[in-house]
Amino acid sequence: MTHQPPSIVVLDDDTDFLDLNARMLQRAGYRVRTFSTSAQAMSAILQDPPDLIITDLMMENLDSGFTFSQAVKDDPRLKSVPVIVITAMTSQRGYDFRPRTQDDLAAMNAEAFFEKPVDYDKLIAKVHEILNKRPGELT
Amino acid sequence: MTNDVARILVVDDELGMREGCSKVLSMEGFDVETAADGLAGLKLFWERGDFAVALVDLKMPGMGGLELIEHLRRQDEDVAIFVITAYAAIDTAVEATRRGAYGYIPKPFTPDELLIPVRNGLERRSLNIEAKRLRAERERRLLELARERSKSSTIINCMADGVIVVNRDRQIVLRNAAATRILPGFEQVPLSSPLDRLDCQELQALIADALKEPAGPVIASKELHIDKSVYMANVSPVLEPNGESAGAVAVLRDISALKKLETAKSMFISMVAHEVKSPLAAIEGQLMTVLSGAAKSDHDHETALLERALLRAKNLRSMVNDLLNLTAMETGNFTIKRLPINALEVVQAAVDANREKAKDLSIELKLEAPPAPGHSHILADRDSIFLILMNLIDNAIKYTRPNGHVFVSVCDSAGFVKIAVKDDGIGMTQEQVDSAFDEFYRAKNEYTVHIPGTGLGLTLVKRLTELHQGSIKIQSQPQQGSTFTLTLPTIN
Ligand SMILES: Nc1ncnc2c1ncn2[C@@H]1O[C@H](COP(=O)(O)OP(=O)(O)OP(=O)(O)O)[C@@H](O)[C@H]1O
Numbered sequence: 001m002t003h004q005p006p007s008i009v010v011l012d013d014d015t016d017f018l019d020l021n022a023r024m025l026q027r028a029g030y031r032v033r034t035f036s037t038s039a040q041a042m043s044a045i046l047q048d049p050p051d052l053i054i055t056d057l058m059m060e061n062l063d064s065g066f067t068f069s070q071a072v073k074d075d076p077r078l079k080s081v082p083v084i085v086i087t088a089m090t091s092q093r094g095y096d097f098r099p100r101t102q103d104d105l106a107a108m109n110a111e112a113f114f115e116k117p118v119d120y121d122k123l124i125a126k127v128h129e130i131l132n133k134r135p136g137e138l139t
Numbered sequence: 140m141t142n143d144v145a146r147i148l149v150v151d152d153e154l155g156m157r158e159g160c161s162k163v164l165s166m167e168g169f170d171v172e173t174a175a176d177g178l179a180g181l182k183l184f185w186e187r188g189d190f191a192v193a194l195v196d197l198k199m200p201g202m203g204g205l206e207l208i209e210h211l212r213r214q215d216e217d218v219a220i221f222v223i224t225a226y227a228a229i230d231t232a233v234e235a236t237r238r239g240a241y242g243y244i245p246k247p248f249t250p251d252e253l254l255i256p257v258r259n260g261l262e263r264r265s266l267n268i269e270a271k272r273l274r275a276e277r278e279r280r281l282l283e284l285a286r287e288r289s290k291s292s293t294i295i296n297c298m299a300d301g302v303i304v305v306n307r308d309r310q311i312v313l314r315n316a317a318a319t320r321i322l323p324g325f326e327q328v329p330l331s332s333p334l335d336r337l338d339c340q341e342l343q344a345l346i347a348d349a350l351k352e353p354a355g356p357v358i359a360s361k362e363l364h365i366d367k368s369v370y371m372a373n374v375s376p377v378l379e380p381n382g383e384s385a386g387a388v389a390v391l392r393d394i395s396a397l398k399k400l401e402t403a404k405s406m407f408i409s410m411v412a413h414e415v416k417s418p419l420a421a422i423e424g425q426l427m428t429v430l431s432g433a434a435k436s437d438h439d440h441e442t443a444l445l446e447r448a449l450l451r452a453k454n455l456r457s458m459v460n461d462l463l464n465l466t467a468m469e470t471g472n473f474t475i476k477r478l479p480i481n482a483l484e485v486v487q488a489a490v491d492a493n494r495e496k497a498k499d500l501s502i503e504l505k506l507e508a509p510p511a512p513g514h515s516h517i518l519a520d521r522d523s524i525f526l527i528l529m530n531l532i533d534n535a536i537k538y539t540r541p542n543g544h545v546f547v548s549v550c551d552s553a554g555f556v557k558i559a560v561k562d563d564g565i566g567m568t569q570e571q572v573d574s575a576f577d578e579f580y581r582a583k584n585e586y587t588v589h590i591p592g593t594g595l596g597l598t599l600v601k602r603l604t605e606l607h608q609g610s611i612k613i614q615s616q617p618q619q620g621s622t623f624t625l626t627l628p629t630i631n
């Protein structure tokens with residue numbers, strides 16, 4: 001069995017974040033594919049499901065990040081793929097949608113939630129933790 | 140009036156009678172005038188007018204007493220008229236009273252027999268006058284009141300705000316047309332119905348509170364949602380002069396338009412916050428990465444990160460600029476200097492300013508000038524028109540793939556100059572066209588994500604165009620290209 005590093009799909013409509021995230025994850029030893037629209041990302045991950053998805057919340061329209069992670073959860077081929085949500089916008093019209101509990105996270109089908117700008121030490125640590133927790137995956 | 144000396148007219152054809160009466164009455168302090176026949180009496184009465192008493196002989200040559208009485212009564216409804224007669228026939232006396240005499244004095248008479256009826260007559264007359272004055276006064280007041288009432292009820296009815304008055308027995312005693320319109324089914328509720336017939340629980344509660352004792356002059360305000368509108372309800376107690384509650388008055392004002400503005404404003408602010416936060420987060424992330432040394436091994440990457448950070452900062456600054464301009468326009472603080480300028484010259488300048496950029500991106504940028512130049516004079520602010528064209532040409536270049544074409548053309552047509560910026564770039568769907576002028580709107584697709592922008596350019600273009608009484612139209616097909624046509628009125 002060849003040891004292949006885990007694969008991560010990063011989705012963000014801000015190309016700078018896409019670039020930063022990709023480089024930091026690659027430096028940490030992961031295989032990274034980047035997409036800037038949810039349509040592109042969806043067709044790519046259906047072809048070749050990754051081990052982890054990292055998505056921005058605000059894309060084409062305000063809730064498309066939520067819609068995307070919901071679509072991942074609803075697809076039988078993808079529902080076991082963990083999702084990390086990253087966003088710059090944490091409230092809308094006075095409603096703060098930062099998850100506070102495990103239930104909040106589950107509701108947005110997220111394993112973890114990060115605010116932009118991302119502290120990469122914490123992000124990488126979280127990615128390690130999530131990927132190592134998964135049974136059958138490599139160490 | 141009673142203090143004045145009462146004037147008395149004596150009309151009799153017998154000289155002895157006239158002198159006798161005169162003497163008796165003058166001695167009592169009355170001012171007496173006499174006449175020898177009806178006509179002379181009437182003339183005196185006409186000329187002097189202010190007689191309080193008239194003593195009229197019935198049998199006179201010429202105009203008789205009865206006829207004179209009738210004339211006098213018609214002249215003055217208050218004068219106390221007495222008939223003097225030697226032949227006190229009951230029927231003539233009745234006839235005289237019918238025509239307006241107070242009574243009759245039979246001849247011959249003693250001084251007292253004359254003075255007593257005269258004094259009684261005077262008293263009766265002044266009582267009559269006073270009663271009449273009071274009656275007139277009361278009528279005037281009633282009329283005024285009625286006029287006042289109908290005036291205030293007309294005013295209340297014409298008010299745009301709904302008004303409802305409830306008495307302390309919780310009965311609806313007044314409501315205006317607006318209130319009937321605002322509250323569902325209120326038309327069917329007759330006046331004096333109990334408060335709970337009001338089809339709005341919250342308003343009922345507010346009014347009930349205002350009716351509670353001890354009432355104070357407090358006004359309770361609350362926003363109410365009725366049907367699809369929002370109302371500000373102000374309810375205040377109505378107090379008697381002694382401080383007891385007389386009822387309550389509720390005023391409903393439609394604040395839907397204000398509410399909508401408020402929502403639009405807060406949405407705009409949260410949109411701005413997001414648009415500012417995203418690039419700032421990106422810059423922060425890029426600088427953090429450089430500082431952490433994570434990119435140290437790769438010098439090119441480090442430089443690229445810093446360059447990107449700089450670009451985002453610049454972009455952010457230009458966005459703030461656009462925002463300030465937009466706000467200035469909204470508050471009317473954006474002044475444009477409208478002078479006669481040559482549209483063609485401005486277009487030429489804007490095209491020239493974009494040549495470098497077009498060349499770098501391998502896009503052909505061409506200006507198609509009209510065959511007879513020099514006619515496209517417009518009354519406009521040059522800086523504004525330049526800004527509009529810069530935005531349109533910048534977009535055309537930005538949203539066109541390498542080796543594409545951008546054509547700018549100017550043409551005159553009956554009082555208008557049309558400036559078209561045409562590209563064969565990525566184009567837009569109808570949906571994207573519809574939103575293109577909205578604040579912060581940017582079409583999102585594989586091509587546009589790599590292109591920096593704030594989505595304020597076209598918003599600014601639209602506002603500036605409107606300030607110049609011009610119009611801007613978009614024709615576009617995805618993957619085919621777009622044409623932006625700016626139409627501005629020419630001078631005369
Ligand atoms: N010539 C064009 N071809 C295709 N799409 C266009 C064109 N011009 C504008 N658009 C679309 O309309 C959107 C709004 O344009 P606008 O100029 O307001 O913003 P922007 O170019 O994104 O940012 P900036 O504020 O920096 O100009 C663009 O993001 C783009 O999607």
Ligand SMILES: [Mg+2]
Pocket residue numbers: 530533534592596597
């Ligand atoms: Mg633009």
